[in-house]
Amino acid sequence: MEYVLAVILLAVLVAAVVLRPLVWGVGDDTAGSASREELEAAKEAKYREIRDAQLDLEMGKLSEDDYRAVDRELRAEAIEILKGLDALEGKSPEA
Amino acid sequence: MDPRRKRKLRLFVALSAAVLLAGALVYTSFSASTQAKQPSDLLAGAEQGRSYELTGKVVKDSVDKDGDRLTFRIRDRDGRESLPVTYAGVVPDPFREGREVIVSGQLEQGTFVAERDSLITKCPSKFTEDEQST
Amino acid sequence: MAGLGSACLLVGLLTAVYAVCASLHGARSGSRAAVVSGRRAIYCVAGLMVTATVVLQSAFLRSDFSFKLVAEGSSTDTPTFYKFTAMWATQDGSLLLWALLMSLFASAVLFATRRSLRDIAPYATAVLGGIAGFFLLLMVGWENPFTTLAVAPVEGAGLNPLLRHPAMMIHPPMLYTGYVGFAIPFAFAIGALIVRQTGADWIRATRRFALIAWTFLGAGIMLGALWSYSELGWGGYWAWDPVENASLMPWLIGTAFIHSIMVQEKRGMLKVWNVSLIVSTFVLALLGTFLVRSGILDSIHAFGASTIGKQFLVFIAVVIMGSLALIVSRLDDLRSEAKLDSLMSREAFFLVNNLVLVGLCVVIFWGTFFPLISEALSGDEASVGPPWFNRVTTPLALVLVALAAIGPMVPWRRASRSGLVRSLRLPVAVAAITLVALLALTDSADSPLALVMFCFVALVLAVVVQELARGTAARRTITGDPWPRALGQLISRNRRRYGGYLVHAGIAILFLGVAASSAFQEQRDVRLSPGQSFEAGGYDITYVRPTAEVGRDSAGTGAPITFGAVLRARRGDEVQTLRPSRNYYPSQSSEAGPIGRFFEGEATSEVDVRWGLRRDLWAAVRPDIAELEPAIREADAKFAGSRDDVQAIVIAAIVERYREDAPPATFRAIDSPLVSWIWIGGAIMILGALIAIWPSPQTRLRRVTSVYAARLGKELSQA
Numbered sequence: 001m002e003y004v005l006a007v008i009l010l011a012v013l014v015a016a017v018v019l020r021p022l023v024w025g026v027g028d029d030t031a032g033s034a035s036r037e038e039l040e041a042a043k044e045a046k047y048r049e050i051r052d053a054q055l056d057l058e059m060g061k062l063s064e065d066d067y068r069a070v071d072r073e074l075r076a077e078a079i080e081i082l083k084g085l086d087a088l089e090g091k092s093p094e095a
Numbered sequence: 096m097d098p099r100r101k102r103k104l105r106l107f108v109a110l111s112a113a114v115l116l117a118g119a120l121v122y123t124s125f126s127a128s129t130q131a132k133q134p135s136d137l138l139a140g141a142e143q144g145r146s147y148e149l150t151g152k153v154v155k156d157s158v159d160k161d162g163d164r165l166t167f168r169i170r171d172r173d174g175r176e177s178l179p180v181t182y183a184g185v186v187p188d189p190f191r192e193g194r195e196v197i198v199s200g201q202l203e204q205g206t207f208v209a210e211r212d213s214l215i216t217k218c219p220s221k222f223t224e225d226e227q228s229t
Numbered sequence: 230m231a232g233l234g235s236a237c238l239l240v241g242l243l244t245a246v247y248a249v250c251a252s253l254h255g256a257r258s259g260s261r262a263a264v265v266s267g268r269r270a271i272y273c274v275a276g277l278m279v280t281a282t283v284v285l286q287s288a289f290l291r292s293d294f295s296f297k298l299v300a301e302g303s304s305t306d307t308p309t310f311y312k313f314t315a316m317w318a319t320q321d322g323s324l325l326l327w328a329l330l331m332s333l334f335a336s337a338v339l340f341a342t343r344r345s346l347r348d349i350a351p352y353a354t355a356v357l358g359g360i361a362g363f364f365l366l367l368m369v370g371w372e373n374p375f376t377t378l379a380v381a382p383v384e385g386a387g388l389n390p391l392l393r394h395p396a397m398m399i400h401p402p403m404l405y406t407g408y409v410g411f412a413i414p415f416a417f418a419i420g421a422l423i424v425r426q427t428g429a430d431w432i433r434a435t436r437r438f439a440l441i442a443w444t445f446l447g448a449g450i451m452l453g454a455l456w457s458y459s460e461l462g463w464g465g466y467w468a469w470d471p472v473e474n475a476s477l478m479p480w481l482i483g484t485a486f487i488h489s490i491m492v493q494e495k496r497g498m499l500k501v502w503n504v505s506l507i508v509s510t511f512v513l514a515l516l517g518t519f520l521v522r523s524g525i526l527d528s529i530h531a532f533g534a535s536t537i538g539k540q541f542l543v544f545i546a547v548v549i550m551g552s553l554a555l556i557v558s559r560l561d562d563l564r565s566e567a568k569l570d571s572l573m574s575r576e577a578f579f580l581v582n583n584l585v586l587v588g589l590c591v592v593i594f595w596g597t598f599f600p601l602i603s604e605a606l607s608g609d610e611a612s613v614g615p616p617w618f619n620r621v622t623t624p625l626a627l628v629l630v631a632l633a634a635i636g637p638m639v640p641w642r643r644a645s646r647s648g649l650v651r652s653l654r655l656p657v658a659v660a661a662i663t664l665v666a667l668l669a670l671t672d673s674a675d676s677p678l679a680l681v682m683f684c685f686v687a688l689v690l691a692v693v694v695q696e697l698a699r700g701t702a703a704r705r706t707i708t709g710d711p712w713p714r715a716l717g718q719l720i721s722r723n724r725r726r727y728g729g730y731l732v733h734a735g736i737a738i739l740f741l742g743v744a745a746s747s748a749f750q751e752q753r754d755v756r757l758s759p760g761q762s763f764e765a766g767g768y769d770i771t772y773v774r775p776t777a778e779v780g781r782d783s784a785g786t787g788a789p790i791t792f793g794a795v796l797r798a799r800r801g802d803e804v805q806t807l808r809p810s811r812n813y814y815p816s817q818s819s820e821a822g823p824i825g826r827f828f829e830g831e832a833t834s835e836v837d838v839r840w841g842l843r844r845d846l847w848a849a850v851r852p853d854i855a856e857l858e859p860a861i862r863e864a865d866a867k868f869a870g871s872r873d874d875v876q877a878i879v880i881a882a883i884v885e886r887y888r889e890d891a892p893p894a895t896f897r898a899i900d901s902p903l904v905s906w907i908w909i910g911g912a913i914m915i916l917g918a919l920i921a922i923w924p925s926p927q928t929r930l931r932r933v934t935s936v937y938a939a940r941l942g943k944e945l946s947q948a
Contacts, residue, residue: 006236014244014273018251021265038345041433048725049495055723058703059696061640063648070642120592123621124599128611131600148612160855163756163895184754185463185897186851188391188833199614211754212463 039085046078129199133171134178141202149178149207150197158192169196169207179205184212191216230284231296234375237281241328242365244270244277248358256351256424264351268339271354274361275332282329285322285374289315295381298322298374304387308787310398315388317401320537321374326402327518328364330409334438335361338413342434349431352420360412363544371537390814390833393786396456403449404476408514410442411483415511418504422555425562429494432503436490437922439507443483444918450476451911462834462849464752464899466907469618474597475517478590482510485586492579495641497566501556502583504563508552513590515545573644578636585632589625593618619747623678627685630740633733634688637696656691663687679748682740689737693730700727724920731917739910745903752900758893766900768846769799775852775891776810777884779877784835788812790827790880792852792887793835794894809837809850809896822865827880828854840905847899856892857883 053070056062062070131148132141141147149169154177157168163183170177172195180198190196196216200209248270255263285298289312294300302315302322316322335357342350368374414435421431453473454466467473486506492499519541556563569576595602596613603611638652664684667673673680697716700723704715720727751766762771773795782788793810816830839846864879871879 002232003235006233007239010236010240010277011243014240014270014277017273018244018247018266018270021262021269026261026265038430041345041430045429045433045494051723052726055700055703055726056640059652059699061638061648061652063645066640066643066645116588120595120621124595124613124617125603125611127617127620128599128603128613130609130611160853163754185849188462189831 036085036088039081039088043078043081043085046074046081050074050078131197133174134169135171135174135176137178137202137207138176143203144201146199146201146210148197148199149180149209150195151177152195153190153192155192167192169198178202178207180207180209182209182214184214187214187216189216190214230288230293231375231377234281234284235373237277237284238365238368238373238375241274241277241281241332242362242369244273245358245362245365248274249355249362252351252354252358256348256355264354267351267354267358268343271332271339271358271361272336274358274365275329275336278325278329278332281325281375282316285316285325286313289313292385293381294383294385295377297376297378300378300382300385302386302388304385306787307385307388308393308785310395311388311393311786314392314398314401316374317405318388318392318397319374321368321372321376323401323405323521324364324368324372325374326405327409328361328368330402330406331357331361331364331412334406334409334413335416338417338435338438346417346420346430346434348424348426349417349420349434352423353416356416356419357412360416367537367540371540386817387814390786390788390812390831391460393784393833394456394460396452396460400449400452400456403445403452404517405449407442407444407446407449407476407483408479408517410438410445411479411507411510411514413438413442414486414507418507419552419555422504422559422562425559427500427504427559427562429490429497432490432493436487437924439483439487439490440918440922443480443487444915444922446476446480446483447911447918448915450480451908451915455908458847458904459836459838460833462836462851462897464836464847464849464897464901466904469596469615471597472517472521474593475513475520478593478597479510479513479517481586481590481593482506482513485583486510488579488586489583492576496576498569498576499580500563500565501560504552504556506583506587508548508556512545512549512552515541515548519545571643573639573649575636575639575641578632578639582629582632582636585625585628589622589629592621592625596621626740627678627681630682630685630689630737633736634685634692637730637733638692652695653692655695656688659691660684660688673749676748679744682744686737686741686744689733693734696730697727720920724923728917728919728921728923731920732914733917735910735912735914735917737910738906738913742903742905742907742910746901746907750899750901750904752897754895754897756893756895759891763896763898765898766844766846767800768898768900770848770896770898771797771799772894772896773797773806775888775894776808777888777891779881779884782812782835783808783810784812786812786833788814788833790884791835792850792854792884794850794852794896796837796848796896796898798839798846798848798898805839805846807837807839807846807848809848810835811850811852822861823869823876824864824879824883825861828857828861828883842903842905844900844902845904847901849897851895852887853892853894854887857887860886 050071053062053067053074057064057067129146129148131150133151134149137147137149151169151171154168154170157166157177159166165182165186166179167182168177168179180200182198182200194216196214198207198209198215199213200207202208248267250267251263251270252267254260255265255267285296288296288299289303290309292299292303292305292312298316298319298321302319303312307315317326335354339350339354339357346353414431417431417435421427450473453476457468458464458466486503489499489506490503493503519538569580571577596618600610600612603609634656635653638649640648661684664680667680667683673683697719700719701712701716704710704719705712708715708718710718753763753765755763757763757772759772759774762769764770776791776793776795778791778793780789782791790813791810792813793808796807796809798805798807812833812835813828814831814833816826818826818829821829834849834851836847836849838848860883864883868876868879
């Protein structure tokens with residue numbers, strides 16, 4: 001008896017939590033920001049790489065020539081990401 | 096050398112190294128392994144001077160202690176045939192009559208002479224049930 | 230309350246199934262509402278599992294023996310601390326722990342990625358729901374931890390005395406956290422494969438979870454080793470037992486994974502390799518859980534035959550085949566974006582490190598499953614012992630430590646010879662000086678392999694110190710900060726890198742302890758009467774007197790009777806006293822007499838260790854209580870019907886007899902050099918991993934300055 005009651009009670013509770021977005025909708029809370037977050041993450045990773053290469057140069061693990069080549073490439077990629085972010089900001093006013 | 100041939104060569108070297116190492120692994124493991132036997136297997140025929148791993152249950156009322164030398168009998172997991180064992184060294188905490196044990200050693204004149212410290216006892220989690228069932 | 234627990238499991242199972250369906254539907258139809266609903270379902274599973282665990286734990290704490298699990302695994306005289314751990318000493322309880330940790334981890338990662346990875350996350354949710362569902366199905370269908378007994382016994386059986394050790398409080402949960410944690414990157418890898426987004430996004434989103442899992446699994450393995458060393462009466466920390474191996478294998482492959490994902494992040498290479506690694510890690514984690522519970526291999530952990538072995542095998546097979554099919558069908562999307570420029574590059578070294586780690590795992594796998602393999606191949610069940618494992622793993626371990634030193638010195642893409650020479654000059658010199666010093670001052674030449682290991686350890690430590698010194702110096706030239714501040718800034722601004730170096734230093738120190746203690750330890754087993762002496766290593770040890778106590782177990786495990794010994798160990802001027810003992814737990818058997826049952830039940834060694842940075846002295850005793858038997862028999866016959874307190878007095882008298890006139894006892898003493906450094910190295914490893922996991926403070930800062938950074942980037946590009 002206790003078991004059946006508990007099953008029903010828990011099932012109702014779970015259903016209330018789970019079905020909420022289906023009934024009430026999710027709104028537009030996350031629209032647009034998804035790809036923004038991804039770009040932000042990519043940007044951060046790229047920045048880390050630039051700083052990493054810099055550190056490698058300082059520590060003598062990368063020759064001056066190699067560093068310049070790597071750094072140029074990384075910065076070009078970072079700028080692509082920044083452009084993407086700018087484009088997003090231009091479109092979505094909330095950002 | 097053109098890069099494609101170089102890559103192929105690299106792959107070939109890596110693969111043959113892997114095959115060689117795998118062969119070594121198989122060879123060393125088979126030559127270093129000891130066969131696991133139950134008492135009835137050894138009674139049916141055991142090579143003199145060869146190491147075996149003997150598994151089975153400790154026969155009830157067979158454990159005897161003489162100084163740091165332990166003698167007991169091991170019987171088949173599901174059978175009656177049994178072998179006497181002499182053992183010296185550390186006795187694991189869960190060692191009991193009726194428990195399943197593993198011990199390495201050689202058969203000498205009908206007695207299984209175990210290597211020092213080779214005794215392993217299987218650890219039953221529901222140990223009380225186990226005791227009642229013996 | 231058991232009804233509530235069972236209900237949580239059933240509703241949890243249904244919710245997990247719903248999570249799978251809703252997420253899949255959402256992913257296919259693009260319905261955000263369905264995706265969010267699926268995610269919420271996972272949160273609900275976590276909530277239900279927390280409730281179920283609370284119900285079960287409170288039953289343990291209340292000693293409610295109407296729960297079958299409580300009656301079998303606990304008792305009123307089990308100390309409260311161990312009542313709490315009794316849940317995961319049982320098969321059903323550990324399944325619940327798995328499901329609990331799994332759903333909590335899944336909720337955490339889904340919450341963290343709720344705004345990103347839009348395409349991958351729904352599929353990952355479905356995979357996580359499927360895994361949670363499997364464990365719930367096991368509990369609902371076969372191993373319900375909330376099974377009740379029609380008639381509740383008056384007293385429970387008690388927790389297995391062997392498991393009464395402080396490390397057992399955290400060892401199993403840590404291992405499980407590790408196992409479960411690897412499910413997260415696995416799920417996201419599967420998601421990434423399904424939607425063909427095989428870049429580094431899923432790695433970035435779950436890298437931290439992989440590291441957390443790796444850290445917990447590593448810590449769990451260390452604690453298991455510590456338990457073995459300080460609780461089990463044999464004096465070793467690693468026995469190549471199948472279950473130990475089962476926990477080591479996913480850890481090794483996980484180690485390979487967290488190294489090789491760096492190659493994918495930086496160079497877009499090794500994509501097939503990375504997904505294969507994470508699939509293997511997760512499968513090995515499942516296998517680890519399965520091995521503990523199945524009893525298919527002989528092991529000290531083989532807790533009897535299990536009822537759920539088949540289900541586990543089916544699930545593992547489904548995971549392997551599904552993942553394989555998925556990887557093969559996505560091979561085109563998994564092409565490398567770059568080629569290996571040179572064999573002297575960081576990428577190449579990562580690859581070699583990966584191959585060695587995987588090789589190590591293959592070797593251990595082969596040895597662990599050798600009984601099954603040989604039975605299949607030759608019909609004879611045979612096994613390989615620790616000597617074989619030691620022989621084949623030692624060379625690989627040596628290579629690994631050497632790589633841990635050299636790898637971080639090699640730059641990405643291509644190394645210049647002069648740069649490499651400059652980086653390695655000093656560390657190699659340190660290693661060479663170590664070699665000469667060891668040869669001149671110690672007798673370590675007796676064990677060439679250990680000697681080589683010592684030199685490699687010196688190499689790793691020198692490399693790490695040099696890296697820290699150079700980095701700090703470089704920072705100082707820029708900022709002009711004082712040394713300590715520059716060092717702190719260096720580490721906190723490059724957590725991943727320096728945390729990683731610290732892990733390298735920790736593993737090197739750990740191997741220092743392993744090599745020294747396995748090559749140079751001295752062990753003696755002797756049988757002594759009080760007053761006699763023996764030698765072990767550099768110690769002169771005397772059995773001073775026997776001890777015998779009732780109800781005063783110093784380890785707090787609740788043992789009523791303890792026999793032991795006082796030993797005095799002398800080494801030069803240094804004198805130490807050790808008190809190893811042996812706890813006796815009452816037998817529950819109906820055959821034992823009312824007095825006799827206190828002497829004939831389980832007994833466990835309480836080891837005494839004098840820990841030291843230079844050496845440990847380890848001692849265990851096995852008292853011979855056979856001579857007490859006539860007295861016990863007599864007491865059983867005489868006092869069978871007596872009141873409890875009278876029986877207690879009789880027991881105390883018998884125990885006292887042992888103290889007054891003890892027969893010879895068997896001792897084991899081990900003089901083990903540098904063994905403490907294993908635990909110190911392990912602690913350093915965990916500290917390093919925590920530094921690498923901790924979010925860098927710049928993440929927040931940079932969001933504020935992002936516009937500025939963008940402008941800066943543009944300006945830089947024009948220059």
